[in-house]
Amino acid sequence: LRTGFPEVIWGSGKTTEQIAAIIQAMRQKASVVMATRIEQDVAEQLQAEIDGLVYYPLARICALSTSETIVTHPGIISILTAGTADLPVAEEAAITAQLCGFKVKRLWDIGVAGIHRLLSHRQVIYEANVLIVVAGMEGALPSVVAGMADCPVIGVPTSIGYGTSFGGVAPLLTMLNSCATGIGVVNIDNGFGAAMLAGQILRTASKLSKN
Amino acid sequence: LRTGFPEVIWGSGKTTEQIAAIIQAMRQKASVVMATRIEQDVAEQLQAEIDGLVYYPLARICALSTSETIVTHPGIISILTAGTADLPVAEEAAITAQLCGFKVKRLWDIGVAGIHRLLSHRQVIYEANVLIVVAGMEGALPSVVAGMADCPVIGVPTSIGYGTSFGGVAPLLTMLNSCATGIGVVNIDNGFGAAMLAGQILRTASKLSKN
Amino acid sequence: LRTGFPEVIWGSGKTTEQIAAIIQAMRQKASVVMATRIEQDVAEQLQAEIDGLVYYPLARICALSTSETIVTHPGIISILTAGTADLPVAEEAAITAQLCGFKVKRLWDIGVAGIHRLLSHRQVIYEANVLIVVAGMEGALPSVVAGMADCPVIGVPTSIGYGTSFGGVAPLLTMLNSCATGIGVVNIDNGFGAAMLAGQILRTASKLSKN
Amino acid sequence: LRTGFPEVIWGSGKTTEQIAAIIQAMRQKASVVMATRIEQDVAEQLQAEIDGLVYYPLARICALSTSETIVTHPGIISILTAGTADLPVAEEAAITAQLCGFKVKRLWDIGVAGIHRLLSHRQVIYEANVLIVVAGMEGALPSVVAGMADCPVIGVPTSIGYGTSFGGVAPLLTMLNSCATGIGVVNIDNGFGAAMLAGQILRTASKLSKN
Amino acid sequence: LRTGFPEVIWGSGKTTEQIAAIIQAMRQKASVVMATRIEQDVAEQLQAEIDGLVYYPLARICALSTSETIVTHPGIISILTAGTADLPVAEEAAITAQLCGFKVKRLWDIGVAGIHRLLSHRQVIYEANVLIVVAGMEGALPSVVAGMADCPVIGVPTSIGYGTSFGGVAPLLTMLNSCATGIGVVNIDNGFGAAMLAGQILRTASKLSKN
Amino acid sequence: LRTGFPEVIWGSGKTTEQIAAIIQAMRQKASVVMATRIEQDVAEQLQAEIDGLVYYPLARICALSTSETIVTHPGIISILTAGTADLPVAEEAAITAQLCGFKVKRLWDIGVAGIHRLLSHRQVIYEANVLIVVAGMEGALPSVVAGMADCPVIGVPTSIGYGTSFGGVAPLLTMLNSCATGIGVVNIDNGFGAAMLAGQILRTASKLSKN
Amino acid sequence: LRTGFPEVIWGSGKTTEQIAAIIQAMRQKASVVMATRIEQDVAEQLQAEIDGLVYYPLARICALSTSETIVTHPGIISILTAGTADLPVAEEAAITAQLCGFKVKRLWDIGVAGIHRLLSHRQVIYEANVLIVVAGMEGALPSVVAGMADCPVIGVPTSIGYGTSFGGVAPLLTMLNSCATGIGVVNIDNGFGAAMLAGQILRTASKLSKN
Amino acid sequence: LRTGFPEVIWGSGKTTEQIAAIIQAMRQKASVVMATRIEQDVAEQLQAEIDGLVYYPLARICALSTSETIVTHPGIISILTAGTADLPVAEEAAITAQLCGFKVKRLWDIGVAGIHRLLSHRQVIYEANVLIVVAGMEGALPSVVAGMADCPVIGVPTSIGYGTSFGGVAPLLTMLNSCATGIGVVNIDNGFGAAMLAGQILRTASKLSKN
Ligand SMILES: Nc1ncnc2c1ncn2[C@@H]1O[C@H](COP(=O)(O)O)[C@@H](O)[C@H]1O
Ligand SMILES: Nc1ncnc2c1ncn2[C@@H]1O[C@H](COP(=O)(O)O)[C@@H](O)[C@H]1O
């Protein structure tokens, strides 16, 4: 049904053998096969077994594809993080988006406590077609960004923080209660889901612009 | 900045006088002015004072506009509800989307407990460019719909239910944890926000097609 | 009192010595003795000590019985899972039900995001006398299944998921708020309890049909 | 699909006109039509309009049926409450079960703080084919009853209590964590759902006995 | 002990008679007596009975004082709100601070979704000696402000919002998790407490600067 | 002030050196010195260093005392558990009570799912002067016991359980909401605190009976 | 069984007719009959119907008794509150204790923010045989009191407060986590239960002294 | 902008290499560079690489500075803890404050259960210009201290405790609900943030005195 999107395996709670078997089975029918939530050691075992399997350690993604650098869809997905600790989630989004054939721009560590830094990067925000904004702790970045942007914003709360961040509940609530409009929220740490939604948005735009 | 979108007043916790004053001030600079969360009696007082103010009772929206039926943007926003009690939230989304200049299709009461009913309407799902799926109680409809659709899905949890629905927390969690991809979630009962996000998504399509 | 049901030990928080002693004591008075929540290494120690003890690694159950394949009660208990990660909980239910003397059918990985897959297995749902539906993440499967089935459905939320699944709270709430009727819910990850309830339902049916 | 069960309307959040219209429409195709969560004044308006509509004030149910006293299915559903304040939920269950054609036994106010009172009624527990146990506050009754009974127990937590009962969360957790087996739990105050599950269980018995 | 601060009565849950009696008793020993959480009708009854009692309707404060406009302490307390609905809480803070003898600056409705508006008022932020930042919904304003300011910031979450704002929990968590430093947080809607803390900070500064 | 009670050290989060030093210091001024929450390996290190230190492994208590078997106060503290997994908490209570000079009776594993077992031990309940009832999972035992007893009952919820027991929240709520009277509740797993309260009750009784 | 204690009706959620009927029935078999949670208007209706019924408006208790001033048991129950708003809960405890035949001392409004006030009343604390400490908001009073007292302390959290007091959860947690020993906690606002526990404690003293 | 404050790195979730690189980069532009949440082993690796890096093991802080003992700002920051287990959080505050150039006084283990101990140290409270009060478990210390002090109090809840302390939620709520005035609260375990706020408060004093 959803031609063009990769086949995806959620690596959590599966044995290395199971993951290897599913990847081998899927590579028959899809041009891109990827698995998320893969730790370094599991990745190495998978690579020993599966020819051409690439591992993105920061994103914790394994993938089989012609190449992740071939941009096949129009539009730019810009990915922003509030802090450097949000990077793994942001990279999960970035690699997923690239494997789906989208152009990705990255902008790390521009949290709202230093608003000038964010403002100095406003051009990235203006040029994006979809924005993925990744933030833990208080999670206020998507609100500020959505107020500046003229494109959809996908808020990704992360479990980065301690005490009353409650494993990402604090930034999740911040994003859901944003007084800025144009924000859709995904699950805590769900960089993958954010990229899939961003891709869906841009594909819909392409379809529509062809009519 | 965001030309084309209406000026919007959040009616909650404002006096009728305050709302009237803000509407009058805004009508100078925007072609569409709307206020959400307006009860019947407040609406009547506002209408007595403001010429041409239209009230949509189910949506609890007051608006000043040339006409809500003039579709100025390409694309279809289809709005689905799981139950009939979700209607006010769905209508808040529908009227907002129309006031923003989008074509809206409505499909009420197709909850997942009768899956054949949902399937019999699959054409509406296939034809949509953005889907807004409104559901209370267990909130499972967006998951099933997103699995069938090839466009972005905006999940709107509602406070409809009792006991362990906890005022909409149950459907919110269901939507955030969906194993289907392509879903962005907004605050409980936030039909307005869902429409603004849908509109932003479709406007991105227009911008993209101009490049 | 409850003749016919096995004697059961909850393995959590007991030493291997304690478990061994209880099994030995119980084997005097019951034809089937089983212990749940037994990890591989504990199982091996128990097997070294107790003659004829069988271990079901996926279900994490140890049992002494004449044979788990002898079906002594009429009726079919069909067990469905939304994902493959829900398998350990589903197997806990399946082995328990078999040890209680019931016929079990298994159907894995038919989550609601691909509704066609579920529909293609509708025969399993129609033939069941009791359905145990195991689901983590958003936990919507029992709702959809109960809408199709004409038999009692036991919903088992699992702790599979991350972020806002809150260790199984999300699917638990989904199941409790289901707008489909005919669903009874058990504790998170409680495959054992689901099987015991299913068995109790079928035994009651037998008793009733004899009157 | 589910022949034999009544058509049901959830009265919450619907106007009297809407409820009346749905009842009239449904009476064409079902022998029993019922609406739950109907307050006294709404019921009176409905009765003025709909011929033969019966109102059960304690259960807050309106129904059209040949007669609720005609028992058409084998088996006894016994309904127990811990306190007298749990009565409305218990009656919602009782009237629903009767309208579905089941024989109902009622036993009120036998909470666990006076265990002798419960024990003096043990015969009711032994004779039941399904037990619906309704309890607020600490909600311990289903545990004790399930330990005595040899039939499925449906636990219905109620919102009766104050402070840390948290609107029924306390008894809900008690029931989900019961160390007795054979208990399925429904939503807080969901007497209707308990009766539908009980009915489904007994109908399964009938089907089984026909095989 | 704490000379200079007014005597304060928390009006919640006290009868008009009780409040009147306490005010009369306290006026003997303090130059300023104030009561918070006083509704309009109660205020009118109190004014009928107590000579010279002033009522601040927005702040819901009643006070007896020489004059609230006499500034007796050095330093400026600037009070900011994210939205207009946060005004009652902000005014509770403002009037309290004035009654304590501090100079107050007010700046309403500068939420983070329109960051340019906040930036255009940066002078107010730079000139303050203490900032009280009042925000409901997502509560991100204190973070952004604290990043710009060089003085202590007191964050006051408000119960303004709906759905997942959970009566002020969302902005409370945002403020507690702020990645900006120099923020102290008070209870939800506690404008009074924020002013008392601000006053305490400025009094300490005065004492220290005299050494 | 509280002569007669032992000096107590809460072992959690202290180094072995710190604990040893505090015990040595305290032994000068108190006839009984005890430390709770001491794991086996720490205990062994402490015993190597401190002459006469006794370790109670199940209770995880280290103590210096003339003898824990010398009963110096009148009255019986009976300690009951619902399950065997509650034993460590119950033993923490039992050893603490003995070290305080009270006579202790133990009764393990009499959970409410098998009410006959509880009833067969009713004599223990009748003879007690204070009852400490320890229960995890659903925590219903104190309710049933308090209904039978004619002495104060101290409810100790434990963290035994999984899923919706939420680390002891479920039994805590059950105990706080008990419809039986005469129950005081302590923190989850706080066997020590229960014993101290029980001891305080009996000491008060002694003082009173002497007047 | 529990001779000497009054018969008690929990007034919540019962009709005036039901309450009247239960009181009349109970007066046959008990010398004291009381009903809690009775509002003024209900009390007046009850008094019109039942001869000799006394109403305690602050405590919201109706009672039939020879006299509440006859002290029949040895020992003093001292009841303390942190604020004046906690009074209704404290009076529910006080009147219940008096109706059970105990001597009661009252000490209102001695919250921990003014520790000198508490210290100036230390004699009341030293003379008590049981202390009932009633506190809302932060609920710290029982900790401080238990540190000073040499008798059992019963902590009663109240729902007095706002925002993060969460209807009494804040003081409840404070009391359960107290680092002082000798505290038993009851449900939020449960003055009745505290008095019953206090009475049970003092009755144990009497029994002990008879041995 | 914020001259005088150190550059700070939050060590959590960063690799040793990343931390080392950031410290080296920052030392160019700031006279004090510090990193929090650094474990012993990471500290040793950092020290091997970075000349002059000091490690404070209890505070888990690494710092480069001329000297932490040079007091450059007027005013005293007094830091109090309720228990000894709160020490790491208190030391994080103390070292941070010292590195910012403030004079620090430490007072450990004066929890409210022994109020006399607190009172015997009242001089420390009277002499402080800002108080940082660190407490886990019930967290009542800031309330009592703020009632005695005439300076701002910063409450730091800690995650010390078990069961219903819920990782620091209990003391957090206690502090937010304090009936004493003049308390600002920071995140659970956030000793660093408390010190930065204290420093900001004292710096305001300096600025004020210059006007
Ligand atoms: N009291 C109740 N609690 C839960 N579900 C109910 C209740 N009453 C009716 N329902 C369900 O709600 C469905 C009808 O909902 P609606 O279409 O909104 O009237 C019925 O099919 C029932 O399954
Ligand atoms: N709006 C408010 N929020 C929080 N605390 C308050 C408020 N108004 C007054 N207070 C505090 O409540 C105390 C008086 O309480 P009471 O004795 O119950 O009137 C005062 O000393 C204040 O510290």
Ligand SMILES: Nc1ncnc2c1ncn2[C@@H]1O[C@H](COP(=O)(O)O)[C@@H](O)[C@H]1O
């Ligand atoms: N297991 C326990 N649970 C709760 N409180 C305890 C426990 N063990 C000791 N305590 C209390 O902790 C105090 C000692 O704490 P500390 O000074 O940190 O060793 C004692 O006076 C006891 O009141």
Ligand SMILES: Nc1ncnc2c1ncn2[C@@H]1O[C@H](COP(=O)(O)O)[C@@H](O)[C@H]1O
């Ligand atoms: N205010 C109260 N809070 C808690 N329990 C109460 C209260 N008043 C009465 N009760 C209990 O409720 C029981 C009576 O409940 P009921 O049969 O519903 O009237 C009595 O035996 C008391 O134990």
Ligand SMILES: [Mg+2]
């Ligand atoms: Mg935007």
Ligand SMILES: [Mg+2]
């Ligand atoms: Mg889709």
Ligand SMILES: [Mg+2]
């Ligand atoms: Mg069904």
Ligand SMILES: [Mg+2]
């Ligand atoms: Mg049973």
Ligand SMILES: [Mg+2]
């Ligand atoms: Mg700042």
Ligand SMILES: [Mg+2]
């Ligand atoms: Mg009792």
Ligand SMILES: [Mg+2]
């Ligand atoms: Mg004490």
Ligand SMILES: [Mg+2]
């Ligand atoms: Mg103070």
